[in-house]
Amino acid sequence: MSLIQPAFDGARLEAPAPSEDRSHIDDYEAWESQVRPTFVKVAKSGRRHWVAWQIKKEYKLPDPPDVAHDWGAFIGQLSRDGVIRHDGYGHTADRSVVNAWTGTRAAVEGRIS
DSSP, X not given: OOOOOOOOOOOXXXXXXXXXXXXXXXXXXXXHHHHHHHHHHHHHXXXXXXXXXXXXXXXXXXXXXXXXXHXXXXXXXXXXXXXEEEEEXXXXXXXXXXXXXXXXXXXXXXXXX
16 A cells, blocks of 8 residues: 655635535624524424424524534523423434424513523
8 A cells, every 4th residue: 555645736725615504603602692592582482393403494593613512502501591391302304313392381471581
């Protein structure tokens, strides 16, 4: 096996621009302050059985700094804050099972901000 590194030919390499619905925010607190009002609004609406990725896609929300972990931490905090409650299970795009949510009675009645 040869360990020859290919030579760079000087061609300009360009990556495609990110799509508008895949924006990213590098600061967790800034990201949370941008997306939280949307999730509170959905909770207050009384919408049932939704999963986080559906809301992210529907409202074109940005990604957090750590996509693999921050969404779960954020949704968990909404639950601990009494904004949302568990409402069964849903699926991700790859058909993995995830928790589905709905607004709490306090959220629907407008007692949560």
